[in-house]
Amino acid sequence: MAKAVTIQEVAALAGVSTSTVSNLLNGRISRMSAATRARIELAMSQLGYQANHAARQLKTGQSPIIGLVIPSVANPFWGAFVQAVEEAAMARGYQVLLGNGGRDPRREQRYAESLWSHGVRGVIFGSSPLSLDYILRLVERGLHVMVFDRRLHEGDTVMDGISVDNRVGGYLATRHLLDLGHRRIGFLSGPLRTSSRLERLEGYRNALIDAEIRHDPALIWVGESPTGAGDVEGAEIGRTGARALLSAEHPPTGLVAINDLYALGAYAGAHDLGFRIPEDVSIVGFDDITMADMANPPLTTIKQPIDSMMQSAVGTLIDRLEGTRSGPAHVVTVPIEIVVRNSTAQPGSRPYRPD
Amino acid sequence: MAKAVTIQEVAALAGVSTSTVSNLLNGRISRMSAATRARIELAMSQLGYQANHAARQLKTGQSPIIGLVIPSVANPFWGAFVQAVEEAAMARGYQVLLGNGGRDPRREQRYAESLWSHGVRGVIFGSSPLSLDYILRLVERGLHVMVFDRRLHEGDTVMDGISVDNRVGGYLATRHLLDLGHRRIGFLSGPLRTSSRLERLEGYRNALIDAEIRHDPALIWVGESPTGAGDVEGAEIGRTGARALLSAEHPPTGLVAINDLYALGAYAGAHDLGFRIPEDVSIVGFDDITMADMANPPLTTIKQPIDSMMQSAVGTLIDRLEGTRSGPAHVVTVPIEIVVRNSTAQPGSRPYRPD
DNA sequence: ATCCTTTAGTGTATCGTTCTACCAAGACCG
DNA sequence: CGGTCTTGGTAGAACGATACACTAAAGGAT
Numbered sequence: 001m002a003k004a005v006t007i008q009e010v011a012a013l014a015g016v017s018t019s020t021v022s023n024l025l026n027g028r029i030s031r032m033s034a035a036t037r038a039r040i041e042l043a044m045s046q047l048g049y050q051a052n053h054a055a056r057q058l059k060t061g062q063s064p065i066i067g068l069v070i071p072s073v074a075n076p077f078w079g080a081f082v083q084a085v086e087e088a089a090m091a092r093g094y095q096v097l098l099g100n101g102g103r104d105p106r107r108e109q110r111y112a113e114s115l116w117s118h119g120v121r122g123v124i125f126g127s128s129p130l131s132l133d134y135i136l137r138l139v140e141r142g143l144h145v146m147v148f149d150r151r152l153h154e155g156d157t158v159m160d161g162i163s164v165d166n167r168v169g170g171y172l173a174t175r176h177l178l179d180l181g182h183r184r185i186g187f188l189s190g191p192l193r194t195s196s197r198l199e200r201l202e203g204y205r206n207a208l209i210d211a212e213i214r215h216d217p218a219l220i221w222v223g224e225s226p227t228g229a230g231d232v233e234g235a236e237i238g239r240t241g242a243r244a245l246l247s248a249e250h251p252p253t254g255l256v257a258i259n260d261l262y263a264l265g266a267y268a269g270a271h272d273l274g275f276r277i278p279e280d281v282s283i284v285g286f287d288d289i290t291m292a293d294m295a296n297p298p299l300t301t302i303k304q305p306i307d308s309m310m311q312s313a314v315g316t317l318i319d320r321l322e323g324t325r326s327g328p329a330h331v332v333t334v335p336i337e338i339v340v341r342n343s344t345a346q347p348g349s350r351p352y353r354p355d
Numbered sequence: 356m357a358k359a360v361t362i363q364e365v366a367a368l369a370g371v372s373t374s375t376v377s378n379l380l381n382g383r384i385s386r387m388s389a390a391t392r393a394r395i396e397l398a399m400s401q402l403g404y405q406a407n408h409a410a411r412q413l414k415t416g417q418s419p420i421i422g423l424v425i426p427s428v429a430n431p432f433w434g435a436f437v438q439a440v441e442e443a444a445m446a447r448g449y450q451v452l453l454g455n456g457g458r459d460p461r462r463e464q465r466y467a468e469s470l471w472s473h474g475v476r477g478v479i480f481g482s483s484p485l486s487l488d489y490i491l492r493l494v495e496r497g498l499h500v501m502v503f504d505r506r507l508h509e510g511d512t513v514m515d516g517i518s519v520d521n522r523v524g525g526y527l528a529t530r531h532l533l534d535l536g537h538r539r540i541g542f543l544s545g546p547l548r549t550s551s552r553l554e555r556l557e558g559y560r561n562a563l564i565d566a567e568i569r570h571d572p573a574l575i576w577v578g579e580s581p582t583g584a585g586d587v588e589g590a591e592i593g594r595t596g597a598r599a600l601l602s603a604e605h606p607p608t609g610l611v612a613i614n615d616l617y618a619l620g621a622y623a624g625a626h627d628l629g630f631r632i633p634e635d636v637s638i639v640g641f642d643d644i645t646m647a648d649m650a651n652p653p654l655t656t657i658k659q660p661i662d663s664m665m666q667s668a669v670g671t672l673i674d675r676l677e678g679t680r681s682g683p684a685h686v687v688t689v690p691i692e693i694v695v696r697n698s699t700a701q702p703g704s705r706p707y708r709p710d
Numbered sequence: 711a712t713c714c715t716t717t718a719g720t721g722t723a724t725c726g727t728t729c730t731a732c733c734a735a736g737a738c739c740g
Numbered sequence: 741c742g743g744t745c746t747t748g749g750t751a752g753a754a755c756g757a758t759a760c761a762c763t764a765a766a767g768g769a770t
Contacts, residue, residue, distance in 0.1 A: 004726090006725095006726055006727090007726065007727065007728095008726080016749080016750090017749075017750050017751075018726090018727080018728095018750090018751095019728085019729080019749080019750055019751075019752095020748085020749065020750075021727095022727065022728055022729080023728095023729095023749090025727085025728090026727095026728075026729090030747095030748095031747085031748065031749070032747095032748060032749070033747085033748065033749090036748080036749085050468060050471065050472040051472055051726090051727085052413070052472065052474075052725085052726050052727075053409075053472055053473050053474065054408075054409045054410075054412040054413040054418070054473075054474050054725085054726080054727095055409075055413050055725070055726035055727045055728090055755090056726080056727055056728075057409035057727090057755095058407070058409040058410050058413055058725090058726080058727075058728095058754095058755045058756065058757090059726085059727050059728045059729085059754080059755055060727085060728070060729095060755090061755085063409070065452075065473075072438065073428060073434045073435075073437045073438045073441070074431070074434050074435045074438045074645070075434070076429070076431045076434060076646075078434070079428045079429050079430070079431060079433070079434035080428075080429045082428045082437075082453070083427065083428045083429045083455060086428070086453060086454075086455050087455070095452055095453075095454075095469065095473065096452070096453050097420075097450055097451070097452055097453075098437070098441060098450075098451050098452075098453050099441075099450075100438060100441050100442070113405065114450065116405065117405040117406055117407065117408055118408050118409075118420070118450065119407075119408065119409050235645060235646070235648075235649040236649075239649070264646065264649055265649055267649070267651055268649050268650075268651060268653075271651055290429070290590060291431075291590070291619065291646060294590045294591075294594070294619055294620055294622070294623050295623075296622055296623060296626055296651055298623075359756090361755095361756055361757085362756065362757060362758095363756080363757095371719080371720090372719075372720045372721075373720090373721095373756090373757075373758090374719075374720055374721075374722095374758085374759080375718085375719060375720075376757095377757060377758055377759080378719085378758095378759090380757085380758090381757095381758080381759090385717095385718095386717085386718065386719070387717095387718060387719070388717085388718065388719090391718080391719085406756090406757080407755090407756055407757070409755085409756080409757095410725090410755070410756035410757045410758090411756080411757055411758075412725090412757095413724090413725045413726065413727090413755090413756080413757080413758095414724075414725055414756085414757055414758045414759085415725090415757085415758070416725085
């Protein structure tokens with residue numbers, strides 16, 4: 001096992017003290033002459049020096065790692081989410097330590113503790129049912145937290161947050177169906193344990209109210225997830241729900257699904273019953289995962305711009321870690337849009353083509 | 356920022372030396388009386404002691420983190436892969452540090468170096484084009500490597516490996532189509548940069564040879580990926596490829612896709628051209644991702660048992676890290692099976708139902 | 711009473727960096 | 741010429757846990 005190159009070997013080769021090498025490493029270049037600096041840099045590259053993060057962390061209490069706690073990487077949406085975070089973090093020289101929370105608060109708490117003991121001081125939480133006071137305790141301890149998809153109000157909390165306006169999303173999806181002429185619209189979801197899901201439902205309700213359609217509770221289907229995670233089984237739940245809703249006496253002609261996985265599951269459920277999409281039933285999803293465009297028919301859905309969201313989220317988190325940013329919680333809400341494809345049409349008709 | 360509890364605070368409260376606390380922490384319980392042990396444990400829980408991994412790592416050179424380098428988490432197969440690794444690692448008290456290699460050797464190398472400097476001494480590589488000698492260099496340095504989906508021969512290398520027999524997989528997929536009566540069978544892939552892909556192709560060829568069908572190079576479509584990653588765009592490539600293959604003068608009646616994403620993309624391509632699945636063209640995939648079962652029609656595919664594979668892989672990697680296992684490279688090949696759903700049927704016929 | 715073992719611990723150097731002091735030597739000023 | 745800055749460094753004590761090398765006390769054998 002080859003020994004790692006240390007700062008003192010570099011110092012010895014360059015003929016300076018370890019302090020000077022450390023100064024260079026930490027950007028305090030004003031404290032040395034250009035010649036010295038060049039000598040050190042030469043020595044570093046000759047020896048192939050690689051900083052020892054453990055030692056550095058022991059001293060500073062910081063490590064260039066950000067934690068990421070999400071419900072489940074097995075869901076393609078979260079896969080893309082992780083990808084986006086990872087990319088943004090890497091651009092700033094940070095690594096990502098991953099945790100699957102499985103929407104289980106206890107497990108998320110365990111992760112957070114473990115992350116802390118690894119010297120991680122910045123964590124991004126995906127959509128989660130974490131109780132606010134638990135996060136708060138972590139924040140008091142010095143952890144920087146960035147929350148995705150949880151409703152926060154500016155000044156209301158000490159945490160930064162980023163999300164799409166889920167209410168608007170739910171409204172847009174429902175509104176699109178309404179504009180097409182649908183009157184009976186179903187809502188398909190799994191356990192409503194996160195604020196984002198509740199907000200999407202709220203948007204759905206508001207759209208119906210604005211269209212002066214009486215609310216029918218029988219049209220809202222909230223599936224139970226056996227494991228409680230409600231992610232991998234999303235498609236399965238969507239399928240079951242679509243079957244339940246469509247086999248009712250007065251089936252809906254349009255379905256708003258809580259996310260694309262549910263929507264794609266609803267495709268299967270509709271097919272099981274012999275319904276064609278969109279001729280017999282229109283379906284709209286949420287997220288715009290890659291598969292949405294490949295599905296048959298391509299899925300109309302609400303798009304979340306995760307790449308840009310995560311770039312911003314990771315940016316402000318790292319700014320906080322590095323002390324560049326301080327001050328009150330920064331809460332951003334990103335505009336959202338519907339992308340219309342071919343899973344929606346006028347009730348009992350041929351596909352609706354956007355142009 | 357609350358100070359972390361250290362081993363000496365625990366020692367002070369329990370009235371022992373730090374050495375004794377350390378001994379307890381490291382399982383050397385034979386070196387102390389039951390009473391002392393109980394006092395220390397009480398003190399630890401009273402203070403809420405959490406070990407500082409940085410300090411420990413600085414001393415021991417080890418850290419309870421395993422690295423995971425995969426092409427792209429955005430692909431649902433790799434998402435499930437990460438999930439499986441994470442679960443297995445967590446059960447042993449390890450965390451996972453993630454890296455998206457993007458099938459780019461330079462980037463993978465950068466990751467590996469970075470992982471090393473974080474004290475990570477065990478890494479799992481997903482399917483990758485890494486040159487063997489580069490990995491070898493890492494191994495010499497003391498890194499324990501576990502390679503997924505790369506063909507290794509027992510005794511041939513110093514690295515552990517796990518994979519499915521991709522040749523058999525390609526054979527099984529092709530054979531299934533042959534058994535159904537297909538004679539013109541296309542092969543759909545992206546860049547053949549990994550051994551697993553080449554092996555699947557080999558299996559396809561062998562099946563045709565065994566069936567005494569003359570090999571027609573026009574039936575093999577190898578797409579180019581614009582970014583080189585060939586993952587996110589898998590479905591897109593599959594779509595293009597299916598269109599190319601199916602619009603030929605003598606189109607194939609069956610298609611073997613390099614993985615499920617390509618297969619699902621091929622669904623879209625076939626539809627673009629007005630082909631029905633499986634009546635006009637049969638399609639078989641590889642991996643058995645969650646969406647395979649939800650697709651319309653449900654996809655016949657070769658299943659990779661990733662959960663059990665990763666449990667074994669993580670197990671032997673950690674055994675190596677902890678010194679429990681040593682000796683020659685451990686290469687395991689896991690049996691594979693085809694799961695027949697409704698995307699395959701006899702040529703020009705109604706769906707084939709397994710029972 | 712002496713010597714040897716065993717039990718139950720402890721003292722302390724060490725891992726690789728950082729960072730607060732501190733300092734030497736020249737430049738500048740009046 | 742003495743004093744004060746400025747520039748370009750250096751010394752060395754941390755950070756928290758580990759593990760090697762000890763040892764004090766008690767028990768057993770002779």
